[in-house]
Structures are given as structure tokens and as C-alpha cells.
Amino acid sequence: MARQVTLNRRLINTGVAWAFGILIFFPIFWTILTSFKTEAEAISLSPSLFDFDWTLENYQEVNSRSNYPRYFMNSVIIAVGSTLLGLIIAVPAAWSMAFVPSKKTRGILLWMLSTKMLPPVGVLIPIYLIFRDWGMLDSRTGLVIVLTMVNLPIIVWMLFTYFREIPGEILEAARMDGAGLKSEILYVLTPMALPGIASTLLLNVILAWNEAFWTLVLTTTKAAPLTQFIASYSSPEGLFYAKLSAASTMAIAPVLILGWFSQKQLVRGLTFGAVK
Amino acid sequence: MRMQKNVIALTVAAMAASVSLAASAETLTIATVNNGDMVRMQKLSGEFTKANPDIDLEWVTLEENALRQKVTTDIATKGGQFDIMTIGTYEVPIWAKQGWLLELDGLPDDYDTDDILPGIRGGLSMDDKLFAAPFYGESSMVMYRKDLMEKAGMEMPEDPTWEFIGKAARAMTDKDAGTYGVCLRGKAGWGENMAFLTATANSFGARWFDMDWKAQFDTQQWADTLNFYVDLMNDAGPPGASSNGFNENLTLFQNGQCGMWIDATVAASFVTNPDDSKVADQVGFALAPDNGLGKRGNWLWAWSLAIPAGTEKAESAKKFVAWATSKQYLELVASNEGWANVPPGTRKSLYENPEYQKVPFAAMTLKSIEAADPTNPTVDEVPYVGVQFVAIPEFQGIATSVGQQFAAALAGQVSVEDALKSAQALTTRAMSKAGYPK
Numbered sequence: 001m002a003r004q005v006t007l008n009r010r011l012i013n014t015g016v017a018w019a020f021g022i023l024i025f026f027p028i029f030w031t032i033l034t035s036f037k038t039e040a041e042a043i044s045l046s047p048s049l050f051d052f053d054w055t056l057e058n059y060q061e062v063n064s065r066s067n068y069p070r071y072f073m074n075s076v077i078i079a080v081g082s083t084l085l086g087l088i089i090a091v092p093a094a095w096s097m098a099f100v101p102s103k104k105t106r107g108i109l110l111w112m113l114s115t116k117m118l119p120p121v122g123v124l125i126p127i128y129l130i131f132r133d134w135g136m137l138d139s140r141t142g143l144v145i146v147l148t149m150v151n152l153p154i155i156v157w158m159l160f161t162y163f164r165e166i167p168g169e170i171l172e173a174a175r176m177d178g179a180g181l182k183s184e185i186l187y188v189l190t191p192m193a194l195p196g197i198a199s200t201l202l203l204n205v206i207l208a209w210n211e212a213f214w215t216l217v218l219t220t221t222k223a224a225p226l227t228q229f230i231a232s233y234s235s236p237e238g239l240f241y242a243k244l245s246a247a248s249t250m251a252i253a254p255v256l257i258l259g260w261f262s263q264k265q266l267v268r269g270l271t272f273g274a275v276k
Numbered sequence: 277m278r279m280q281k282n283v284i285a286l287t288v289a290a291m292a293a294s295v296s297l298a299a300s301a302e303t304l305t306i307a308t309v310n311n312g313d314m315v316r317m318q319k320l321s322g323e324f325t326k327a328n329p330d331i332d333l334e335w336v337t338l339e340e341n342a343l344r345q346k347v348t349t350d351i352a353t354k355g356g357q358f359d360i361m362t363i364g365t366y367e368v369p370i371w372a373k374q375g376w377l378l379e380l381d382g383l384p385d386d387y388d389t390d391d392i393l394p395g396i397r398g399g400l401s402m403d404d405k406l407f408a409a410p411f412y413g414e415s416s417m418v419m420y421r422k423d424l425m426e427k428a429g430m431e432m433p434e435d436p437t438w439e440f441i442g443k444a445a446r447a448m449t450d451k452d453a454g455t456y457g458v459c460l461r462g463k464a465g466w467g468e469n470m471a472f473l474t475a476t477a478n479s480f481g482a483r484w485f486d487m488d489w490k491a492q493f494d495t496q497q498w499a500d501t502l503n504f505y506v507d508l509m510n511d512a513g514p515p516g517a518s519s520n521g522f523n524e525n526l527t528l529f530q531n532g533q534c535g536m537w538i539d540a541t542v543a544a545s546f547v548t549n550p551d552d553s554k555v556a557d558q559v560g561f562a563l564a565p566d567n568g569l570g571k572r573g574n575w576l577w578a579w580s581l582a583i584p585a586g587t588e589k590a591e592s593a594k595k596f597v598a599w600a601t602s603k604q605y606l607e608l609v610a611s612n613e614g615w616a617n618v619p620p621g622t623r624k625s626l627y628e629n630p631e632y633q634k635v636p637f638a639a640m641t642l643k644s645i646e647a648a649d650p651t652n653p654t655v656d657e658v659p660y661v662g663v664q665f666v667a668i669p670e671f672q673g674i675a676t677s678v679g680q681q682f683a684a685a686l687a688g689q690v691s692v693e694d695a696l697k698s699a700q701a702l703t704t705r706a707m708s709k710a711g712y713p714k
Contacts (some may be wrong), residue, residue: 005588039552043523043530045528045533124349125349128353132353170606216338217345218335220305220334220357228336228338231338231339232339234342235340240310
């Protein structure tokens with residue numbers, strides 16, 4: 001009887017989880033589906049799920065109109081570059097706050113987080129002027145710097161949380177065995193925090209990949225990433241839903257595939273320490 | 277051997293020539309909005325670069341709001357990212373006044389500036405000087421279903437009144453069959469419901485500001501406008517109309533669910549295209565309604581090409597602007613894609629062309645454009661330029677807030693009276709903060 005109850009509960013849990021998952025994924029699924037429809041079918045008030053004339057014309061049109069590889073490469077460089085630069089700054093910062101905290105550590109952490117609450121448009125003009133004067137408008141370097149700054153509070157917070165979960169006794173034991181600061185970070189801390197660092201890295205690549213405000217404002221042609229590619233197919237007047245869906249699918253596909261293959265790592269990292 | 281040397285020398289010379297040509301080529305960065313006409317210009321621009329091998333073109337194509345934010349930031353900070361910008365009739369007078377745009381003088385002799393439709397030219401000029409060249413122009417008009425009108429036993433005149441529109445809409449409505457007499461913009465936004473309602477208010481004799489820049493939402497004319505609109509939409513509009521903008525109404529109309537739709541003339545080509553519209557062969561056109569006061573409820577808009585004052589490539593930029601807005605460009609589009617796809621609403625000569633006169637919506641588009649006067653938009657005198665907007669920088673913010681009040685009234689969340697009171701209060705507050713009322 002008890003086994004039956006457990007089985008039922010498991011079935012219900014699985015069903016609810018699947019239903020929730022499908023619900024969350026549905027907009028992306030619908031976008032992908034729309035990308036294979038004609039414009040007329042895309043705006044139909046009684047759309048069919050699979051029973052329509054599948055077409056690749058939207059992808060052909062998008063490919064002929066835009067230089068997708070250039071947008072894609074810019075997205076890769078900007079997302080990976082800003083994440084790596086962020087990690088270089090954030091790992092020592094999080095280490096010092098986790099293992100050598102001072103009275104001001106908590107205040108600093110909260111201040112860092114508070115910068116995320118500022119609407120970006122509030123600092124648009126000063127940043128634009130700095131970029132203009134330094135010749136960094138429409139440059140990948142400029143965007144890497146901005147996106148590093150934008151995501152740095154999250155990177156530091158995530159790493160800080162992971163580092164805090166590592167027992168201080170292990171580090172103390174390493175120090176007693178004669179490990180210096182460099183050895184302690186490289187051979188003791190890093191292997192233990194690797195899942196956390198990996199998930200921070202993945203999450204930041206996704207955040208930087210999806211960032212639209214700064215990438216749209218600070219780039220024009222040379223450094224324009226996939227966000228600008230999508231924006232060029234959105235229109236308030238006209239019938240471009242199917243083309244917009246095709247462009248969106250092409251833009252989200254890489255990050256979707258990355259997320260799919262690294263989901264174990266992501267989940268492991270995000271729940272790291274949660275079971276303690 | 278000698279011949280081989282000559283070939284090598286010639287090849288090297290050719291390569292050097294091409295390198296020096298490439299090095300001397302000037303690249304124009306053009307910001308443009310993503311719509312069918314602009315995308316077509318991008319595709320055809322190879323003709324321009326072929327004729328001007330010393331000029332390269334880089335395109336930044338964006339959705340209207342993203343483009344507006346981007347070019348505004350760039351021009352206000354003299355960022356210099358663009359050599360040519362696509363801007364609307366709202367921006368041109370404001371930016372020209374700020375000294376942000378180059379005057380378009382010295383255009384080629386055959387450009388024929390006098391051929392530009394006077395209303396459009398007026399909206400893009402300051403002190404009679406042209407600051408942007410119109411690429412395409414539009415107004416608004418009534419698009420209606422001939423079959424439903426006939427079924428209702430009525431006949432649409434070429435120049436209907438609002439009273440007729442109200443009667444016809446109620447007669448055409450069959451809610452059980454999912455057919456609604458009229459689809460109008462309800463979604464909040466300065467370029468959404470407020471574009472429609474400001475133009476409609478003009479025909480009711482209402483205005484945004486009096487000559488002292490005092491808000492006018494406490495007048496009977498505004499009460500009449502909003503009461504008429506809300507009552508009409510409640511009786512004959514589709515459900516959830518307060519969320520409907522251009523695209524939503526277009527979809528409803530194309531699916532055969534609207535008896536009438538009053539919106540941009542650019543929609544005419546979409547609703548008459550049998551590939552996209554279920555009712556393509558049943559669409560008729562009429563002027564936007566009036567109220568017998570001498571003004572119609574139609575707007576005036578032009579997407580135009582302007583050159584920011586800071587560009588270092590002014591001469592090349594002028595060459596491109598002149599090419600893209602010339603009579604020859606219209607002929608180029610016509611020869612490639614047919615007359616129905618020519619950018620409309622900018623030149624008198626286009627409407628005199630017998631081939632273009634065969635396009636079903638051409639005559640009504642011209643009449644609608646000619647019925648709008650941006651310097652004299654409503655019955656009483658106003659201190660501003662603009663038909664469906666007020667060309668001051670504060671308008672976007674104020675009109676979006678007012679639009680939210682009016683959308684709430686349409687959704688039944690507040691009364692018309694309360695929406696107007698709020699609109700009056702928030703407009704007065706914003707304008708006095710900006711230092712306008714005398």
C-alpha cells in the first residue's frame with residue numbers, strides 16, 4: 001500500500017514537472033514552429049499546431065538579407081570575452097570576501113547587488129559619451145568591458161556563495177601542510193569550486209548572449225551581435241512574424257544547444273551547497 | 277617570358293588600382309527602420325553603388341522604437357555613428373530647431389524639390405528650408421468590407437462623417453458570428469492609440485494645447501471625442517480592443533473580422549494582397565471621417581532621410597539621399613517590382629502617372645495626405661506642428677501617459693470623465709515642469 005502511494009506521488013510529481021516544463025518552453029517552441037510557416041499562416045487567428053505547409057523561405061530570406069555569421073561571431077566574442085574577464089576579476093574578489101571577510105564585506109556585497117537595481121537607461125548618456133570620446137562605439141572590446149561590468153555583481157555573488165560552502169578547515173589543513181595563497185587557490189579551492197565556477201561561467205555566457213539594451217545602443221555594424229540581428233526583423237507595421245521567428249530561432253539556437261548539453265553541469269552548479 | 281612579365285605587371289597594377297579604389301571609397305552608415313519599403317531600398321541600393329563606386333553603404337536596420345532610441349542618443353551626443361538617419365515627421369522639426377540636421381540644399385537640378393507634396397514638405401521644413409527628404413509618406417483612411425456594407429444595406433460615401441461610421445459599424449456588427457463593425461487602435465502609446473485619437477480629436481474640434489500651451493482635455497470637444505470612441509468600440513468593436521494596435525487590427529481585418537478599419541494608408545497594400553488577406557477582393561477605401569467642422573480625422577506621417585549635422589561625409593550622404601528619394605528611384609522600383617510597390621505619398625508626379633493611377637488605393641492615399649495639414653491640424657489655431665502628434669520633445673512621454681488613461685477608459689477600468697481629468701492633470705503638470713505655459 002505504502003509502495004502504491006509512493007508510486008502515485010512520483011507519477012503525479014513527474015506529470016506536474018513535465019506540464020510545468022512544457023508550459024515554460026511553449027513560447028520558444030511556438031517561435032520555432034512559426035519560423036516554418038508563411039507570413040499569412042503565422043498571423044492566423046486559428047493557427048494549427050503541425051498541419052500547415054512547412055516552408056524554409058523565412059530562413060532563406062533572413063540569410064539573404066543579413067550576414068548571420070558576422071552577428072554570430074560577435075555574440076560569441078562578446079559573451080565569452082565578458083565572462084572570462086568577469087571571472088578574472090571576480091574569483092579573487094569572491095575569494096577574499098569569503099575567506100578573509102572584513103566588517104565592510106557584507107555592505108560591499110549588498111552595494112554591488114544594488115547596482116543591478118539601477119535602470120541601465122539612467123547611465124546611458126555618460127557611458128555613451130565615454131565610449132564616444134574613447135573611440136569605443138561599435139567595438140567588441142567596448143562591449144566586453146560594459147557587459148563585464150553589468151554582470152560582475154552576479155558573478156561575484158555566485159562565486160562568493162559557492163566559496164562560502166567550502167569548509168574553512170580544508171583550507172586551514174592545506175595551509176598547515178605548507179600551501180601558499182597561489183597553491184591554495186589553484187590546487188585546493190578551484191577543484192572543489194569547479195562546479196560552481198563552471199555554472200557561473202555558463203550562466204554569464206547566457207546572460208551576455210541575451211543582453212539587448214547595451215548591445216543595441218552601443219553597436220551599429222562591426223560589433224553588432226545577434227540581438228541586433230533579431231531587432232532588424234521586428235516591425236510595428238507589417239507582416240514579419242514568420243521572418244522574426246526565423247531570426248529569433250537562429251539567434252537562440254546556439255545558446256539553447258549549449259544549455260541542453262550543459263544542463264547537468266548547470267543544475268549541479270546551481271544547487272551546489274543547497275543540500276547541506 | 278616577356279609576355280608573362282607583362283601579365284604579371286598588369287595584374288599587380290590592377291590589384292593596386294583596386295586596393296587604392298577600395299581605400300578611397302567612403303563608407304556611409306545608414307540607420308533605417310525595418311519595413312517593406314526600406315528593406316526594398318536596401319536591396320536596390322546596389323544600383324546606387326554601381327553608379328557611385330567611390331561610395332560603400334553599411335546598413336543598420338532596426339525596429340522603429342529601437343531605431344528611434346539609438347539615433348536620438350547618437351545625434352544628441354554627437355556620437356557620429358551615422359551619416360544618414362531615417363526619421364519621421366515628429367523628429368524633423370524638433371531636431372532641425374536644435375541644429376542637429378544639415379539643410380538639404382544643393383540637391384541635383386533634376387531632383388525637383390517642388391514636386392514633393394506640400395503637406396509632407398511642410399512637415400519636414402523649418403523656415404521654408406528642407407531638412408529631410410521624404411522616402412515615403414502616409415496618412416490614414418477608412419478601409420472597409422464592401423460585402424458587409426452591402427449586407428447592412430448601406431453605401432460608403434467617399435467622404436463619410438463620424439455619424440455615418442457609427443451607424444454603419446453598429447449595423448455591420450454580428451458578435452455571434454465574430455464580425456465587428458469597426459476595429460480601431462486601443463493599445464496605449466503615443467504612436468498607437470494616441471496617434472488615432474489625436475487625429476480623431478482634430479475632426480471634433482479638439483486640440484492638445486491652446487495658444488498659451490495650456491492643456492485642453494477639460495474641453496467639451498475632448499469629452500465628445502472620447503465618449504464617441506468608447507461608446508462606438510463598446511457597441512461595435514472587437515473584445516479586448518484596449519490591447520489592439522496596428523498589427524492586431526491588421527490581423528483581425530485580414531481574417532474577415534472587421535467591417536471597417538481606420539488606420540495607416542500603408543495597410544492598403546497588405547489588406548488587398550490575396551496571399552495575406554482573406555478579404556482582399558472585398559476591400560473598399562474612403563477618406564477618414566469628419567464632423568462637418570472642416571477637418572478630417574486623418575494623420576500625416578513621412579519616413580524621411582536626414583543627414584546629421586556632425587557627419588564628415590555630407591556630400592556623399594546628400595548624393596545617396598537624393599538618389600533614394602528621387603523620381604528615378606520610383607521608376608526603378610516600378611520596373612523591378614511593379615507600381616503597387618513604389619514608396620507612396622511623397623511626389624505629385626507619381627500620382628499624375630497613369631500607371632500608378634491604376635493602383636486601387638493610390639487616389640485615396642493622395643486625397644488623405646492632402647487633407648492633412650501639420651501646421652494647421654485642427655479647427656482652432658495651435659502653437660504646435662503635427663497632426664497626430666505635437667512636435668515637442670516632451671510629447672512622447674506625456675502622450676503615452678495620456679494614452680494609458682484612454683486605454684483604461686476603453687477597457688472600462690475608469691470612466692471617460694475620470695480619464696480626461698487625469699489626462700488634464702498629468703499634461704498640465706508635465707508642461708509646467710517643462711516651462712511651457714505662458
